Amino acid sequence: MKAAMSKNVFCTAVLSLAVILGGLQTVCAQQNSGSSAGGPAGVIINHYAARNFTAGAIPAADLERIIQAGIRAPSARNLQPWHFTVVQNQNLAKKMVSDNVEGNVLIVVSAAGDGKTNGVQILDCALAVESIYLAAQALGYGSRIYTGPMDSLNKNLKAELSLPSGYSAVALVRVGKVQGGVDAVSAASSRKKTEDLVTYKR
Ligand SMILES: Cc1cc2nc3c(=O)[nH]c(=O)nc-3n(C[C@H](O)[C@H](O)[C@H](O)COP(=O)(O)O)c2cc1C
Structure with missing residues (x-):
């Protein structure tokens, strides 16, 4: 009974930590990318x-x-x-x-x-x-x-x-x-149209 309880406490603690870390990661990704799109390509695309x-x-x-x-x-x-x-x-x-x-x-x-x-x-x-x-x-x-x-x-x-x-x-x-909270996509100037800039040779 005691062992089961401490196992539960342990699981809850691990779960809470995971939730906190997950939340932190999301916040960091948003702050770091400075934009709505996160992930490794976020800053490169949305600078x-x-x-x-x-x-x-x-x-x-x-x-x-x-x-x-x-x-x-x-x-x-x-x-x-x-x-x-x-x-x-x-x-x-x-x-x-x-x-x-x-x-x-x-x-x-x-x-x-x-x-x-x-x-x-x-x-x-x-x-x-x-x-x-x-x-x-x-x-x-x-x-x-x-x-x-x-x-x-x-x-x-x-x-x-x-x-x-x-x-x-x-x-x-x-x-x-x-x-803080600058939306990088709308803060950026507009870009030329893709079809005017890119030629595909298929
Ligand atoms: C090679 C280069 C030179 C630049 N020189 C200047 C500069 O002398 N003064 C300035 O205010 N911005 C300068 N910029 C910033 C550009 O004006 C800016 O990157 C561009 O307008 C796109 O803005 P955005 O990223 O906010 O859309 C320069 C950017 C590059 C890539």
């Missing part, structure tokens, strides 16, 4: 370029994971031509993105060359940029890619950013907190 960043620090462990996503990006012949400059200093950040909010981090991706004509390296850097952009959203942050500030950055800020000698910035990714 959006964040517009309204809010103040707030990004914990170092999250930032490290986001940077690792860039480092792990694929590159031609695995040359990994990139350098990542992680700008947390707000004065410096505002020189690149004038409306930067306290706590936002700008990750500048640079490579050897002028940042414009070093073809395959730019493609490699673009993949690292995309990985950073998506990893940030997978962790529940907002992110946005910028190339607009590159000309001025490469002209005026290379030394202040300590870019490696001979490198130019290709793009930067802004990562930061955003209002």
Whole structure:
């Protein structure tokens, strides 16, 4: 009788834990995907370029994971031509993105060359940029890619950013907190029609 009772208590405890974990997983998936569609492809399909960043620090462990996503990006012949400059200093950040909010981090991706004509390296850097952009959203942050500030950055800020000698910035990714509950699908701009973009040769 006593054994049966403790077995019941054990089963109830395991069941409760499973329910709590299941619920947590759903909440995390919703937060992490930032969208209604979860699952591994959720962030990739439903990403959006964040517009309204809010103040707030990004914990170092999250930032490290986001940077690792860039480092792990694929590159031609695995040359990994990139350098990542992680700008947390707000004065410096505002020189690149004038409306930067306290706590936002700008990750500048640079490579050897002028940042414009070093073809395959730019493609490699673009993949690292995309990985950073998506990893940030997978962790529940907002992110946005910028190339607009590159000309001025490469002209005026290379030394202040300590870019490696001979490198130019290709793009930067802004990562930061955003209002919770943003519906990524409707927050994103519309896309061209699939039938105008895709050709199947069957
Ligand atoms: C290569 C590249 C450069 C971009 N440069 C800028 C930029 O300089 N400033 C900016 O506000 N957004 C920039 N964006 C963000 C785009 O405007 C945004 O991704 C696009 O409008 C789609 O928005 P959505 O994802 O919200 O639909 C850039 C995006 C890419 C991919």
